[in-house]
Amino acid sequence: MKPLPIAKLFFGGAVVFFLMAPLVAILPLAFTDSVFLNYPIPGFSMRWFVELLTADAWRRSIFNSLIVGAGTTALATVLGTIGSLGLRGKRVSLVFGFVRTIFLLPMVVPAVVLGVGMQLMFAQYGLANTYLGVIVAHTVLAVPFVVVNVTASLQGIDRRLEQAAASMGAAPHVVLRTVTLPLAMPGIISGAVFAFATSLDEVVLTLFVAGPNQRTLARQMFSTIRENISPAIAAAAFVFIAGTLLIGILVSVGRKRALQ
Template identity: 50%
Template sequence: MSAAFSFNRIVAIGLWVVGGGTALFLIAPILAIIPLSFNAEPFFTYPMPGLSLRWYNEFFSSEVWKLALRNSIIVAVFATLLSTVLGTLAAIGLSQSDCPARATLTAILISPMIVPVVVAAVGIYYAFAAVGLLNSLTGLVLAHTVLGAPFVVVTVTAALSGFDQNLMRAAASLGAGPVEAVLRVMLPLIAPGVASGALFAFVTSFDEVVVALFIAGSEERTLPRQMWSGVRETLSPTIAAVAALLIVFSTLFLATIQWLQGRAELQKTHREE
């Protein structure tokens, strides 16, 4: 028994080492950006000659970067609102037992997650050019809604898989209409799934660059597009500072999503008990 225990312990340690090494290999290029954002010199070099907050100060004081940040926040917020509403309604419709062609509709709704982004960007460009939505924040919001809504559909559909439809029948028997039953019975129970989908939609919009390159003008530059332009035109450590802020921002969002998913699983377990 002692030999078997030692062997299992060695295997467990080996798995931890392999897993940790793999994780380090994947995140090392990302973590390497953070120290460079504090470089005192305007070069991407190691070892760094000194530390400075110069590039963060330049980001927060530059009108160009502030405009890009403002555009990214505006577009992401409105795209998230639209994606959450449309995606939640679509998921509720797909969860109904009498929904016709459910598989086909689901495939269509989540296709923006499967189709390469550049292909979707070309299609959006030609469609929006025909109706005059290019070079506008409205067009960018609608385009990011198309990209973000599938994430809401997927997460809300997963949340609805554990929802007891008998609760809706009970609400109807007590005099609640369909809308009232959804708002007062269904939504509170699937709220973690809706919130997770909304966060995914927000991150998708905030980090998106390909569609922005196709349909946004110079006044509608988002933060990722401004970073792209900076890499091509003037390779400044300010880009590293922005990247470091985005890494922290994305990590916080990921932790929030994990917390919401854990809360949803806990609620599902309690309902089953």
Template identity: 65%
Template sequence: MTGLGKSSFNALRLAFGALVVAFLVIPLAAILPLAFTDSVFLTYPMTGPSTRWFDTLATSEAWQRSIVNSMIVGTGATVLSTVVGTLAALGLRRNLVPFSGVLRSIFLLPMVVPAVVLGVGMQILYARLGLASSYAGVIIAHAVLCVPFVLVNVSGSLASIDPALERAAASLGASPGTVFRAVTFPLALPGILTGAAFAFATSLDEVVITLFVAGPNQTTLARQMFSSLRENISPAIAAAAFLIILITLILALAVKGAAILALLGKRKQVLPAEE
């Protein structure tokens, strides 16, 4: 490829990337400013700035309960899916388990199966198990959706680990548990944290399955937003969306910071050894 052709290709690629980013960001840029309007309608132009709708989230019993429920369900689903997804990634690593490809596909099914189908199936199952309209049921349902994200991220981190490092630790007399704790886990930690962040964000945003398995006492923030859209479209919905996006960004920054700190810690351990 000539220099002119390469420059044209790079310009085309940059333009395409900009269009994709604009396609994703413009809807958010259109709705989020309305979280700070003093009007009672989601309309432009804004009559003036106000934080009244954030006050509504903080003072309304329904919104307060939904926020607390989202934190409870999101935390529980994140912990459960992170443990299950990490163990699954370790078990399916390097295709040592028979039919590992089939098992991996089964773990990834919740990403492709329609949420309505999962919701109906879980509702029928929960009715027989006595988990309907319970926090445990909602947490398990959300964890099922979150496991694929953890599995993909942790599998990517494990694939980047040089097997020679683990073999070297084992050759020095380290037990399998020690190899995992001292070598595998620290190297896979960025992927685990990223998967956990994706899991929490997925749980925070999930509404369809929640409609099927949650009761009135387990109303999450996303379900409350859905109910408000059906009853009365108000800027409180934009304020709730702003809150969800803010929490997601904080999680992403926290994961990035933790990954950087882990990398710096490993470098500090390597440098004295080299000296």
């Protein structure tokens, strides 16, 4: 393998620096003992992580994020997997392209537009200011990520394996359960991780459909920035990033084991 030219290495390093510089700048402030977000850091302390666990507002928001994230992950994974199976093997046509676009539409529609529409609709069905309403709203945004990942995984499955199982007398639901889904599991897991991350990071829809009792961690961070900026925001961001990296590592290890 030929080494990359210096220009490509420099360009790649510049892109990585551009993406990571804001994180590198904010994360050390999670360990400051000051009440202000400023450099140089006067001293190091874990007080802001303790506040995340002891302050009622932060503790409740973390609990709400886990509830909403778990519900969103489960619902989006099931719906996205079913949608991917339905779209699998269809010929490229105008109708197929339209249906596929409908599945991916929430990825490009502004969240404010979705938020206003959901607020009006949820008010009619009694879902406003409820956990179920927030989960449904987050699921709308998370399903496209599941569809993309599962569809890519299904495209890599050799259809002859399923045909062989069917030729031996396996019913369609048995082939699905014992052959198709296990082979597509890496994509399903990846889609579930993206769904959880999407729910964890969503603010705009939460502002429209959630009430005070459903305030998530992302919404709490947004409110804290507007009302009273403190290093607790940096501590929450550190937890966000560390948790995302940990989940990503676990998924990578799981996918490698699944492929072996």
